Amino acid sequence: MFENILSALDTKRPSVGEQIYEHFLYDMMTGKITGHVGELNGKVVVPDEIKGVEIRTIGAGAFANCTGITSVEIKDGVAEIETGAFSGCGSLIDLKLPAKLKYIGEGAFMGCGSLADVSIPDGTAHIAERAFFGCDVHGKIKLPASVEYVADDAFGSD
Numbered sequence: 001m002f003e004n005i006l007s008a009l010d011t012k013r014p015s016v017g018e019q020i021y022e023h024f025l026y027d028m029m030t031g032k033i034t035g036h037v038g039e040l041n042g043k044v045v046v047p048d049e050i051k052g053v054e055i056r057t058i059g060a061g062a063f064a065n066c067t068g069i070t071s072v073e074i075k076d077g078v079a080e081i082e083t084g085a086f087s088g089c090g091s092l093i094d095l096k097l098p099a100k101l102k103y104i105g106e107g108a109f110m111g112c113g114s115l116a117d118v119s120i121p122d123g124t125a126h127i128a129e130r131a132f133f134g135c136d137v138h139g140k141i142k143l144p145a146s147v148e149y150v151a152d153d154a155f156g157s158d
Contacts, residue, residue: 018034021051025062028051031056032057033055033062042071043069045073055077056077058074058078058080058081058086060083063085063086065089067088069086074098077100079102079103083105083108084105084108085109086109087111089111090112092112095109101120102124102126113135114136116140121144122146126149127143127149127151132154
């Protein structure tokens with residue numbers, strides 16, 4: 001039985017402070033989604049709370065290369081999406097960003113080539129380098145007045 005549990009974790013193992021909830025790995029000390037367990041397909045809903053812990057951040061590479069994800073809804077407690085969090089999710093078509101989002105990290109959605117429409121919520125202040133690089137959103141995106149920094153190549157392509 002122990003071997004089955006370990007194989008379900010793929011190559012990602014929880015570190016100190018990390019817990020498993022459904023298909024998420026999260027750090028109960030920081031309120032950060034740090035990864036996932038098993039294969040993800042279809043719609044993924046990132047909660048704003050897990051077992052009383054407020055989820056504030058989606059960590060670097062947490063869902064990177066999850067090619068089965070077609071839709072992501074991030075609940076409103078999340079304020080930061082770190083580097084490469086959803087990079088390489090080539091089947092991602094639909095993205096709902098949280099109202100309290102402040103920061104979109106470098107390459108957060110890079111290589112999500114099926115993603116064609118993104119609404120940046122009012123209150124977002126920072127969109128880092130290559131955040132949406134390789135996505136078909138260039139020229140279709142409206143930036144709210146709250147945005148203080150947008151990298152030159154945030155929405156570019158090769």
